[in-house]
Amino acid sequence: MDKKEKVKWSRRLTRNLGLKIISFLLAVTLWLLVVNIDDPVVRWTYLDVPVTIKNAEVITNQGMIYEVLDDTDIIPRVTIYAPRSVGENISKSDIVATADMNTLNSLNTLQVEFSVPKVGNQIGDIRGSTDSVRVSIENKKNVQLVLKTNVTGNAPEGYVVGNVTTDQNLVRVSGPESAVNRVVSAGINIDMSTLSEFTSDITTSVPVRLYDEEGNEVEGSTLTKNPESVMITIEILSTKEVPLRFEVEGEPADGYGLTGAVTSDVQTVWIAGKRAALNAVNEIVIPAEAIDVSGISEDMTAEIDICDYLPENIQMADKSSSMPVNVTVGVERETTVEYTLQAKNVKLLNVPEGLKCELEGLEEEYPVSVTGIRSVMSGLTEENLEAAVDVAEWAREQGIREVVPGRYLVALQFNNPEYTEIDRPVTVSMTVSEITEEDTEE
Numbered sequence: 267m268d269k270k271e272k273v274k275w276s277r278r279l280t281r282n283l284g285l286k287i288i289s290f291l292l293a294v295t296l297w298l299l300v301v302n303i304d305d306p307v308v309r310w311t312y313l314d315v316p317v318t319i320k321n322a323e324v325i326t327n328q329g330m331i332y333e334v335l336d337d338t339d340i341i342p343r344v345t346i347y348a349p350r351s352v353g354e355n356i357s358k359s360d361i362v363a364t365a366d367m368n369t370l371n372s373l374n375t376l377q378v379e380f381s382v383p384k385v386g387n388q389i390g391d392i393r394g395s396t397d398s399v400r401v402s403i404e405n406k407k408n409v410q411l412v413l414k415t416n417v418t419g420n421a422p423e424g425y426v427v428g429n430v431t432t433d434q435n436l437v438r439v440s441g442p443e444s445a446v447n448r449v450v451s452a453g454i455n456i457d458m459s460t461l462s463e464f465t466s467d468i469t470t471s472v473p474v475r476l477y478d479e480e481g482n483e484v485e486g487s488t489l490t491k492n493p494e495s496v497m498i499t500i501e502i503l504s505t506k507e508v509p510l511r512f513e514v515e516g517e518p519a520d521g522y523g524l525t526g527a528v529t530s531d532v533q534t535v536w537i538a539g540k541r542a543a544l545n546a547v548n549e550i551v552i553p554a555e556a557i558d559v560s561g562i563s564e565d566m567t568a569e570i571d572i573c574d575y576l577p578e579n580i581q582m583a584d585k586s587s588s589m590p591v592n593v594t595v596g597v598e599r600e601t602t603v604e605y606t607l608q609a610k611n612v613k614l615l616n617v618p619e620g621l622k623c624e625l626e627g628l629e630e631e632y633p634v635s636v637t638g639i640r641s642v643m644s645g646l647t648e649e650n651l652e653a654a655v656d657v658a659e660w661a662r663e664q665g666i667r668e669v670v671p672g673r674y675l676v677a678l679q680f681n682n683p684e685y686t687e688i689d690r691p692v693t694v695s696m697t698v699s700e701i702t703e704e705d706t707e708e
Contacts, residue, residue: 318363318364319367319376319399332403344363344395346392348385407442410439421458421464431501449477452476456472461500464502507534514557521599524559528557529593530592547577551575557595559597606648616659627695651680655679
């Protein structure tokens with residue numbers, strides 16, 4: 267091309283250069299408008315995105331444990347800039363927020379990185395309202411505690427809670443030393459008001475709870491419990507009200523006798539047990555060895571714990587406390603009185619059929635001395651003190667199967683009141699003979 271043509275082409279290219287530049291810019295702008303109108307870049311916002319901690323073993327392998335502070339592992343707001351066609355297919359679960367323990371700095375913070383692997387590099391930008399996780403690092407501590415059982419509320423009317431057993435009685439607590447140090451006890455709580463429809467044994471699972479020294483529950487995601495819950499069996503028992511009966515042993519001091527009055531400040535108690543065992547109990551007997559009156563010369567009061575004398579498989583309806591009662595045994599000074607009785611008033615009882623008995627050797631009037639406490643002796647007179655010989659009973663005592671005619675020495679039996687005694691036995695000769703026709707005619 268010669269010089270003239272080059273100048274000619276140069277003039278053509280530079281002619282209206284401003285208009286040509288404007289046209290180019292307008293074309294580019296038009297293209298961008300078309301593209302954005304078809305699939306524009308949009309801002310997408312997602313709330314409360316969780317952060318995953320990576321490489322935590324960097325800490326745990328050193329016997330340490332970390333705790334995220336102030337919920338900083340939840341990013342309040344994550345913003346993504348992406349074309350509409352891309353953003354429409356992104357949900358919060360697609361956002362991956364990670365904090366690598368290897369990035370831990372001197373301020374105990376971890377840098378958070380965001381990505382959406384599902385769409386790769388199709389997004390323009392992604393950022394969080396916060397970009398770090400704050401943690402505390404402590405020594406890890408383990409303790410083992412005995413599980414305590416706490417039962418509140420009442421069983422259905424007519425029933426009480428019996429034994430409560432668990433499949434485990436220990437719990438292992440692990441976590442940051444400062445958190446574990448707050449824990450002083452572990453227990454399970456059973457609210458019977460939520461189980462009031464049950465009248466038979468209950469088996470259920472109950473969560474383990476941790477408490478500080480003031481009884482407040484200690485909670486925290488950094489504390490782990492093993493086990494988290496235990497299986498319990500709650501025994502449901504029937505109840506019944508029964509009277510108390512007291513026996514005594516021993517003899518009071520010389521010249522004193524028992525009044526027969528054994529009183530207590532409690533006459534009946536409520537007991538509990540399985541229905542079959544409960545039906546077999548109609549009273550609670552306090553045995554004689556529990557109340558020894560040997561050598562006493564005045565009323566004696568003893569404290570007796572009823573729980574010590576309950577039958578097997580029976581307990582107090584209120585097992586949370588013992589059941590002591592005060593038992594008082596009455597004692598009085600004794601006196602001796604001599605009575606004069608008539609021989610003709612001696613009765614012969616239960617004489618075998620076909621036999622007759624006669625008593626000999628007894629004066630028409632004979633003395634009988636009776637010793638007993640004054641309150642009882644004051645009601646005993648010669649008129650109501652009676653003597654008798656019960657032939658059948660005498661024969662049993664002597665081991666005689668069949669009474670045959672003959673002469674026997676027998677002791678008179680008297681109807682003296684309880685807590686009195688005949689000072690000396692009165693013996694007579696008893697003649698036994700067969701009944702004759704003459705006796706029948708008489």
